[in-house]
Amino acid sequence: MITYLGTANPGFAPYAMEELRRRIRGTKLSGIAPGETFTFTTGDLEPEPALKDLRRNEPIFLRHLFPIESECEVTGDREEMAARMNAFAADVGERLQGAKTAIQVRKEQNSPFPFSSAEGRDAIAPTVTKLGGEVVAREADWIVSIYASKKKLFMGCSKPSDNLSDWPGGAVRFRKDEGLISRAAFKLLEAERTFNLPLDRFSHALDLGAAPGGWSSVLLERGLKVTAVDPAEMDKSLELHPNLRHIRRNAADVSFAPGSFDLLVCDMSWDPHHTQRIVSELAPAISAGGSGLITLKLMYRKPVQTIQELVEDYSLHFDVRQVKQLFHNREEVTMWVKRK
Ligand SMILES: C[S@@+](CC[C@H](N)C(=O)[O-])C[C@H]1O[C@@H](n2cnc3c(N)ncnc32)[C@H](O)[C@@H]1O
Structure with a gap:
């Protein structure tokens, strides 16, 4: 059984959870950031077919997911948090060798996690490079995902297609300079x-x-x-x-x-x-x-x-x-x- 971190648009996590409850028999769900992030398990299903089904027939409200491979308490201590993230990168080092690797760091509002997304990425990038990976923003072979809630730091490493979206948390960004008339x-x-x-x-x-x-x-x-x-x-x-x-x-x-x-x-x-x-x-x-x-x-x-x-x-x-x-x-x- 694998536990995933799931993300939905603000306020819509309950509906994403409802969809998963209907689709994955025996799944265990638990809210993280109210209305937005939550964890769910593959329940009675084997992880591979469960994921394949979510990819092939995408749920409406689940925007993004990543497997939780490691977790620890969140603190405001920069050294400690950097050490935890680097230890995780080293653990999955074999996957990252010679691979284009994106590092996506997000946090819940008011989490004590002491890094911004860019600082978090910079804190691990040297380890990924040392392991033989190339740090990229887009079109990666692997994505190292870090999510800091108010209490816990969740970490996972997965293929972009297995995350439903290769954008951090599924937050697709377009440049504003495209001469748009309306948002x-x-x-x-x-x-x-x-x-x-x-x-x-x-x-x-x-x-x-x-x-x-x-x-x-x-x-x-x-x-x-x-x-x-x-x-x-x-x-x-x-x-x-x-x-x-x-x-x-x-x-x-x-x-x-x-x-x-x-x-x-x-x-x-x-x-x-x-x-x-x-x-x-x-x-x-x-x-x-x-x-x-x-x-x-x-x-x-x-x-x-x-x-x-x-x-x-x-x-x-x-x-x-x-x-x-x-x-x-x-x-x-x-x-x-x-x-x-
Ligand atoms: C959210 S805006 C559309 C924005 C547009 N897609 C854009 O990219 O600029 C909704 C529009 O629907 C129009 N609308 C609402 N009811 C309508 C109707 N029965 N027939 C035609 N237009 C309608 C409104 O006048 C409004 O301009």
């Missing part, structure tokens, strides 16, 4: 990566709830023609874009010829069941096999149940491929569908 654009960029769905493969997108135009601008940059529907104004910088058509209306009041689009994106700030009805009405406008990326707002008390109901309703017209709470999702999740 919402990060959601679309993250969805593109998470669902492995290069947007430049599509040619004509329907963007519902498009204003001020963050998602539209990403799609235009990728070379798509975009039809944006939103009663609100689009950003001035997009107004004259030759590949953008803005329809200033409620999405419930528009219609298009069958098969007009091969991509639908929808980030409408509205009740998710209303949104589902509008999107389903417009489904014939999406060509068979076309994709959809849809934000599902979680405005009800039972998010897991809400998602189940929505998946069922969307399934009438779409094949639901994946639902995931992205790092850039707040009180919502993102769904990838394909038109039947």
Whole structure:
């Protein structure tokens, strides 16, 4: 049996834990940072198949995990904490020989752990290099993960694909210098990566709830023609874009010829069941096999149940491929569908 440290978006750990409880028979769960991090075991399952199943059919709310191979008390003593981390790196030294190694150090708010992420990494980097590893930030062969809670220091070393995300704690960062119109654009960029769905493969997108135009601008940059529907104004910088058509209306009041689009994106700030009805009405406008990326707002008390109901309703017209709470999702999740 292996124990993992799991991370979810703030406030969503209880739902990540609920999902794991349903999927891993006999798993033992224990909260760490309220609402955000927790430990879980592989229970009655063998660790390898348990992990394989989580990778193949990713849970919605579990953003990141790493195996806990060593743990100790957290103190504010720099020398002691550095010695503990270096001892762990030495223990897993064989794996790191000749390997690109990322060192990811995180801590719970108000933990006495005396290092920042960068300082923690710098405290172990010489040991990794001495062991024959090359310290890298991205595209690593191995990730040494350190998480300091208020009480304990958890350490593990794993392959990036086994962590669900190769970002520290699954916190995907994009550079702010990409001329973004709204922060919402990060959601679309993250969805593109998470669902492995290069947007430049599509040619004509329907963007519902498009204003001020963050998602539209990403799609235009990728070379798509975009039809944006939103009663609100689009950003001035997009107004004259030759590949953008803005329809200033409620999405419930528009219609298009069958098969007009091969991509639908929808980030409408509205009740998710209303949104589902509008999107389903417009489904014939999406060509068979076309994709959809849809934000599902979680405005009800039972998010897991809400998602189940929505998946069922969307399934009438779409094949639901994946639902995931992205790092850039707040009180919502993102769904990838394909038109039947
Ligand atoms: C979160 S914003 C979208 C942000 C956008 N994705 C971006 O990247 O800039 C939500 C938008 O949904 C629009 N909206 C809400 N209900 C709508 C409806 N029934 N029809 C069309 N747009 C709607 C709002 O006007 C608002 O501009």
